Amino acid sequence: MQNTGSNSPEPGSAPVHEQPYIPPTPAVGLPLWLLAELTYRCPLQCPYCSNPLDFAKQGQELSTEQWFKVMAEARQMGAAQIGFSGGEPLVRQDLAELIAEARRLGFYTNLITSGIGLTEQKIIDFKEAGLDHIQISFQASDEQVNNMLAGSKKAFAQKLEMARAVKKHGYPMVLNFVTHRHNIDKIDKIIELCVALEADFVELATCQFYGWAHLNRVGLLPTQDQLVRAERITNEYREKLAVDNHPVKLIFVTPDYYEERPKACMNGWGNLFLTVTPDGTALPCHGARQMPIQFPNVRDHTLQHIWYDSFGFNRFRGYEWMKEPCRSCDEKEKDFGGCRCQAFMLTGDASNADPVCSKSPQHNLITQARDEAEYASQTIEQLAFRNERNSRLIAKS
Ligand code: SF4
Numbered sequence: 076m077q078n079t080g081s082n083s084p085e086p087g088s089a090p091v092h093e094q095p096y097i098p099p100t101p102a103v104g105l106p107l108w109l110l111a112e113l114t115y116r117c118p119l120q121c122p123y124c125s126n127p128l129d130f131a132k133q134g135q136e137l138s139t140e141q142w143f144k145v146m147a148e149a150r151q152m153g154a155a156q157i158g159f160s161g162g163e164p165l166v167r168q169d170l171a172e173l174i175a176e177a178r179r180l181g182f183y184t185n186l187i188t189s190g191i192g193l194t195e196q197k198i199i200d201f202k203e204a205g206l207d208h209i210q211i212s213f214q215a216s217d218e219q220v221n222n223m224l225a226g227s228k229k230a231f232a233q234k235l236e237m238a239r240a241v242k243k244h245g246y247p248m249v250l251n252f253v254t255h256r257h258n259i260d261k262i263d264k265i266i267e268l269c270v271a272l273e274a275d276f277v278e279l280a281t282c283q284f285y286g287w288a289h290l291n292r293v294g295l296l297p298t299q300d301q302l303v304r305a306e307r308i309t310n311e312y313r314e315k316l317a318v319d320n321h322p323v324k325l326i327f328v329t330p331d332y333y334e335e336r337p338k339a340c341m342n343g344w345g346n347l348f349l350t351v352t353p354d355g356t357a358l359p360c361h362g363a364r365q366m367p368i369q370f371p372n373v374r375d376h377t378l379q380h381i382w383y384d385s386f387g388f389n390r391f392r393g394y395e396w397m398k399e400p401c402r403s404c405d406e407k408e409k410d411f412g413g414c415r416c417q418a419f420m421l422t423g424d425a426s427n428a429d430p431v432c433s434k435s436p437q438h439n440l441i442t443q444a445r446d447e448a449e450y451a452s453q454t455i456e457q458l459a460f461r462n463e464r465n466s467r468l469i470a471k472s
C-alpha cells in the first residue's frame with residue numbers, strides 16, 4: 076500500500092448509495108472509512124511501502140465470505156466508504172465479487188492499485204460490479220526510475236495504459252505519486268505527465284515514514300530545499316492551469332518531518348478510520364500493527380465489539396492517556412498529540428507526544444533527521460526493497 080498522504084481520510088467527500096443507520100455512541104466517532112487490506116501479496120517492491128516489514132510471515136488471508144461479513148458489520152455501524160487496498164488488491168480473484176457486495180450494501184467504493192494486473196476487461200467488470208473510483212499509483216514520471224523503484228521493467232508502460240483505460244471507461248482519473256528525494260526534483264515532469272494523461276486529481280504526497288519507508292528513511296527523506304522548490308513549482312503549475320481553466324486538482328502533501336506541529340492523525344485514534352488487514356486483524360490505522368498492542372481479529376469478534384469495547388481501539392481515545400507536554404497543552408483537541416505510531420517508532424513510547432511537535436522534548440529526533448537528509452548519499456539501488464525475501468530476513472532477525 077502506498078505510503079502517502081495526510082493521514083486524514085476524508086470520508087465525507089463522496090456520496091453514499093444508501094443510508095442505513097445506527098445512532099452514534101457519544102464520545103466515540105463512527106468508523107466511517109473502512110480500509111480493506113485484502114492481501115499483502117504484490118508484484119512490486121516499493122521501498123516506501125507502508126505494509127509491515129514482516130508482512131511475509133502474516134497469517135492466512137480472509138476468505139470472500141469473511142470479507143462479506145466484515146463489510147456488512149461495518150456498514151451497519153455506519154461505514155460509508157470502503158477502500159480496497161493491499162498489497163495489490165488485484166491479485167485477489169474475488170475482487171469483483173467483493174466490489175459488488177460492497178456496492179450492494181451501499182458503500183462508496185474505491186480501488187487503490189498500482190495498476191499491475193489491471194486489464195481493460197477488469198475495468199469493465201469492476202464498473203458493472205459498481206466500483207465508484209480507481210486510484211492508480213506511479214513511482215516516477217521517468218520510465219527508468221519508475222521501474223527501478225517498482226522492481227519491474229514493465230510497470231511504467233502498464234500504468235500508462237491502464238490510466239488511459241480508466242479514463243476511457245468514464246472514471247475520474249486519480250493518480251498518486253509518492254515523492255521522495257529520488258524523484259521530487261522532477262515534480263514538473265510529474266505534473267506534465269498528469270496533465271498529458273488528463274488526470275482529474277493528483278496526489279503529490281511526500282512519503283510518510285512508516286513501514287518500509289521508515290526503514291529507508293535516510294535514503295528517502297528529501298531536503299528542505301527540495302521540498303520548498305517542489306511546492307513552489309506545484310503552486311506555479313496550479314496558477315498556470317487555473318488560467319487555462321484546466322480541471323486537474325493538484326494536492327501537495329508535505330512530510331510532517333518538516334512541520335512544527337503534528338497532523339491530527341486519522342482524525343483521532345479509533346474515531347473514524349478502521350483498517351482490516353489481510354489476516355483479519357483490525358487496526359485504528361494501517362501503521363498501528365507495529366505497536367506492542369494485541370489488536371483484535373475479525374475472526375474472533377464482531378466489529379461492534381472491536382470498535383467500541385476492545386483494548387486496542389480504546390487505548391488512545393480521549394486525553395487521559397496523554398503525558399506532558401500534551402496533557403496540559405491547549406492544542407491537544409486539534410491534533411490529539413499527533414501520531415501514536417510515530418511516537419512509538421521514534422521514542423519507544425506511544426504515549427509520548429509525536430516528536431514532530433516542537434514542544435516535544437524529543438523534537439531533536441526530527442531535526443536530526445532533517446540534518447541527515449542534507450548529507451545523505453544513498454542511491455536507489457541501496458534502498459531496502461519491499462519483497463518477500465527481505466521481509467523474511469527481517470522477520471527472522
Ligand atoms: S510494494 Fe508498492 S505497489 Fe505494492 S503494496 Fe507496497 S506500495 Fe503498493
Ligand code: SF4
Binds near residue numbers: 402
Ligand atoms: S504538545 Fe502535544 S497536544 Fe500540544 S501541540 Fe504538541 S503534540 Fe499537540
